Amino acid sequence: MVVGADGPTSRVASSLGFPKNRDSYPAVTGQAEGDFEPIMEMHFGSLAPGAYAWVLPKAQGANVGVGCAPRLSDGKVTEYYDIFLKQRDLTVKGRPVGKLVPSNGPIRRTASETALLVGDAAGHVMAVNGGGVPIAMICGRLAGQAAAAHVRHGTSLKEYEREWRRQVAKPLHTALNTKRLATLFLGGRRRLEWSMGVVGARRMGKMIRCRPVFP
Structure with missing residues (x-):
């Protein structure tokens, strides 16, 4: 068995x-430093075509990430992730983690x-x-x-x-x-x-x- x-x-x-x-979506996530309000954020539209970007506050810092639908995206998911971090002025510890999400x-x-x-x-x-x-x-x-x-x-x-x-x-x-x-x-x-x-x-x-x- x-x-x-x-x-x-x-x-x-x-x-x-x-x-x-089939049709799995790529996503990238990392651990951001700093203090965050205890509010979950979900961002839609051109930041994450066909999916969303997120900020999930934790006890220390936040889990941040971006997913996207390949057929609706003009670039790689890592590029959308970098843009999202820059727009939100977020600093991430260590290397981001990439994964595929069944959809x-x-x-x-x-x-x-x-x-x-x-x-x-x-x-x-x-x-x-x-x-x-x-x-x-x-x-x-x-x-x-x-x-x-x-x-x-x-x-x-x-x-x-x-x-x-x-x-x-x-x-x-x-x-x-x-x-x-x-x-x-x-x-x-x-x-x-x-x-x-x-x-x-x-x-x-x-x-x-x-x-x-x-x-």
């Missing part, structure tokens, strides 16, 4: 013939008779905002339970897939549909301003929080 928890470009998944994560929802199949995938390897990420920790905690627990049952009782690992889809498939697919809608609005400053006027701040807020935008 193998558990693939090795990220969006999972070698476990590719070696065992699982579907690939196309869960892959079609995450379990076989001998293996299962969890976390980014399975596409268990809220596509509209890149959040994955709560979903990964739920699915990680389910994966552990399925693996234990498989070892002890010979239960099929495919029970894991059925159970995670029962518990979290709906919010994951809601986030994916919202992301597809948001992509129409977040391509640049002018498009964002037009969208805010048409959709309104309340519905844009729902997009960010992965909630259905329309009744």
Whole structure:
């Protein structure tokens, strides 16, 4: 039995013939020095085409970063990151960390008779905002339970897939549909301003929080 928890470009998944994560977004993050107000910042538009830049205050400093949609971007994500730091006058400690964030929802199949995938390897990420920790905690627990049952009782690992889809498939697919809608609005400053006027701040807020935008 193998558990693939090795990220969006999972070698476990590719070696065992699982579907690939597609349309992953690049992101860069670093740790900024200084004092910050206890307010989370999210910046949209030309600073981060198709995604957003963020400042997340911590006990000391803040986590800052930028993600972007490659097909909507004119440059590399590191270039947008440098521009964001300069505009916000932020000083970052050490080297930034780059990563890929799955943005196309869960892959079609995450379990076989001998293996299962969890976390980014399975596409268990809220596509509209890149959040994955709560979903990964739920699915990680389910994966552990399925693996234990498989070892002890010979239960099929495919029970894991059925159970995670029962518990979290709906919010994951809601986030994916919202992301597809948001992509129409977040391509640049002018498009964002037009969208805010048409959709309104309340519905844009729902997009960010992965909630259905329309009744």
